[in-house]
Amino acid sequence: MYPAPFEYHAPSSLDDAIALLSTYGEDAKLIAGGHSLLPLMKLRFTQPAHLIDLRMVPGLADIRDVGSSVVIGARTTHAMLEASSVLQRKIPLLAQTAGCIGDPLVRNAGTIGGSLAHADPGADLPAAILALEAEMTAVGPRGSRKISAHDFFVGMLTTALDAGEVLSEIRVPVPPARSGSAYEKFAHPASRYALVGVAALVTLGSGDVIQQVRIGITGVGARATRAATVEQELTGKRADEALIRDAASHAAEGLEPRGDLQGSPEYKAHLVRVSVRKALTRALDSVV
Numbered sequence: 001m002y003p004a005p006f007e008y009h010a011p012s013s014l015d016d017a018i019a020l021l022s023t024y025g026e027d028a029k030l031i032a033g034g035h036s037l038l039p040l041m042k043l044r045f046t047q048p049a050h051l052i053d054l055r056m057v058p059g060l061a062d063i064r065d066v067g068s069s070v071v072i073g074a075r076t077t078h079a080m081l082e083a084s085s086v087l088q089r090k091i092p093l094l095a096q097t098a099g100c101i102g103d104p105l106v107r108n109a110g111t112i113g114g115s116l117a118h119a120d121p122g123a124d125l126p127a128a129i130l131a132l133e134a135e136m137t138a139v140g141p142r143g144s145r146k147i148s149a150h151d152f153f154v155g156m157l158t159t160a161l162d163a164g165e166v167l168s169e170i171r172v173p174v175p176p177a178r179s180g181s182a183y184e185k186f187a188h189p190a191s192r193y194a195l196v197g198v199a200a201l202v203t204l205g206s207g208d209v210i211q212q213v214r215i216g217i218t219g220v221g222a223r224a225t226r227a228a229t230v231e232q233e234l235t236g237k238r239a240d241e242a243l244i245r246d247a248a249s250h251a252a253e254g255l256e257p258r259g260d261l262q263g264s265p266e267y268k269a270h271l272v273r274v275s276v277r278k279a280l281t282r283a284l285d286s287v288v
């Protein structure tokens with residue numbers, strides 16, 4: 001199917017993109033990689049009269065190492081995240097998660113900003129962004145503001161971005177020394193979307209005591225979320241196999257898995273428990 005007719009705009013600055021959003025309001029949509037928006041337009045689930053393309057806006061597609069954090073432009077593609085030597089060295093969780101998305105075609109076109117702004121409940125990056133406690137910058141007609149990962153994902157396909165705002169960049173703190181991480185994805189064999197995806201980030205203190213652990217989960221409910229109970233259960237304890245197994249067995253508590261064509265709520269809860277155990281085990285194995 002073809003999308004409904006629309007007018008195409010290619011602003012050459014962020015200010016122009018924001019001005020166009022203000023002018024056309026609800027009739028307008030931003031487009032970045034188009035890999036989530038265009039399928040919806042072709043199905044006519046959404047019919048924007050104006051498409052505002054971010055591809056000509058300079059400075060939105062880069063990865064900057066600023067010491068204690070890495071700043072990523074919203075139009076940076078999944079392939080760029082995966083291939084980034086800065087991320088592989090300093091924040092491997094993000095590079096690894098991006099490398100699990102779809103196939104090379106999807107990773108070459110899809111962007112981190114598009115994925116986060118779209119907030120698909122099965123998208124991979126939100127799990128890593130939550131575990132890394134990243135901070136989003138939203139720019140709109142009234143200037144810019146920061147939104148924490150915790151506050152960003154509001155519900156199914158819904159974020160804390162206002163209608164007139166553009167997500168411009170994502171600041172990701174570099175994990176402290178003695179940290180390890182892993183993204184564990186149970187992918188649908190056809191779509192490659194996550195039935196369940198778990199991003200784990202663990203930091204050890206002296207005597208291998210878990211100083212800090214953060215777990216982001218995607219695919220289960222209406223939005224990506226943190227496994228707060230498991231995090232609390234592990235913090236301050238010495239990391240070993242029995243502890244991880246025990247804590248992971250509670251990982252689905254407090255979540256409300258969606259039953260759908262891919263599986264029942266019970267099946268999804270089982271996948272959560274197994275994936276949390278695997279992600280934590282791999283994260284601990286990767287601590288250097």
Ligand SMILES: Cc1cc2nc3c(=O)[nH]c(=O)nc-3n(C[C@H](O)[C@H](O)[C@H](O)COP(=O)(O)OP(=O)(O)OC[C@H]3O[C@@H](n4cnc5c(N)ncnc54)[C@H](O)[C@@H]3O)c2cc1C
Nearest residue numbers: 032033034035036037102110111113114117123124167192
């Ligand atoms: C075959 C296929 C397989 C896929 N598999 C996976 C997978 O395994 N895992 C996964 O996570 N994803 C998967 N995706 C989705 C893919 O990663 C998308 O590219 C991504 O979710 C959206 O990024 P985009 O740049 O294409 O956004 P677009 O489609 O251009 O935009 C998506 C939405 O975000 C808004 N938007 C875009 N950029 C901004 C911005 N800077 N500020 C504010 N709003 C913005 C748009 O208005 C739109 O509403 C798949 C897609 C396809 C087609």
